[in-house]
Amino acid sequence: MAGKSNARAVFAAADHDHDHCIDSALDAASGLCARRGARLTAQRRRVLALVWRSHAPQGAYAILATLHRDGHPAAPPTVYRALDFLLAQGLIHRIESLNAFVGCPTPDTPHPGHFLICDGCGAAAEVNDRRIGAAIRRSAGDVGFRIERQTIELRGLCPECQGTGQEPAHGD
Amino acid sequence: MAGKSNARAVFAAADHDHDHCIDSALDAASGLCARRGARLTAQRRRVLALVWRSHAPQGAYAILATLHRDGHPAAPPTVYRALDFLLAQGLIHRIESLNAFVGCPTPDTPHPGHFLICDGCGAAAEVNDRRIGAAIRRSAGDVGFRIERQTIELRGLCPECQGTGQEPAHGD
């Protein structure tokens, strides 16, 4: 309970209304795709909802299994194609160190994805800290490297999971 | 060590003596394992040499195939076990965004692996910039996140590959 108040800004509180997260993500996606002329089909919308099922990144095959449970059977290519579309639209990010996908809370503006990922509760928080970006640009600039894409994934324990002996991952 | 424009210091020159890279990596590994009482067996040494085959990260199955070509047939678990040992000793790093492994040029001292990875030539350069580390610690500290492990992989083009038409491989 001795968490910092800032912490809640990036990691959702344990008791937050997650249905609201899902709904607003879907609404944002609808609007954004409409403005861009991109087709957010029922299939893609379902996959996006399942990625947002939790703040913990979801694997493609977990999404696949949930689709089956929900009465929408699909094969791997279907899921991967939907994920590719969502990635292209910036609606989700891929977490390389987990081979999994997580919803983007700010899909309207382009940004590198910088993540804090808790090994206790599994949640991934997108931070996109200006200072990290600046340090990276400076470091790459020093050696003449031109950055096209960033993978920044910091693993550890979120404030809630520290001191609770919560090292191993759990469900979702 | 505190450098500004040691531009070519991180990416090896195109014409450098790579056999020297391999030899000194193997020598360093021998000494380090001896001091630690860790057993750098022939198998592990062979795998380490193959990881160092290039400054481009090598996949486990590429290593496996090369072992076969070299007359040292092996099954996947053999290679993965050797890689696990080398990772545990800090002799190599895993590149998450490539599912591949690259030799560590400074295995003596513990450090997070921060990489610049060229999409032109495939080379990965380990930078471990103190400013990036500091920015990350500050950013995580702000929200009370405890970092246990970092994945920092910056993809783009190295100085040599810029302007040489060497964008991500296309063929024609």
Next chain:
DNA sequence: CGTCTGAAGGTTATATTATAACATTACAAT
């Protein structure tokens, strides 16, 4: 309306990456 077209999705098979489980061998210490 009917037809055309291209994107989306379906289907099957397979590629790629990684690990589980158990048997055998090598090796150092007693």
Next chain:
DNA sequence: ATTGTAATGTTATAATATAACCTTCAGACG
């Protein structure tokens, strides 16, 4: 030699991802 343990071998399979080809569907247009 005996024994305990680390390393390796062996077989099978899990988990992640894509290739290739076919069908369906929504919208454009005459």
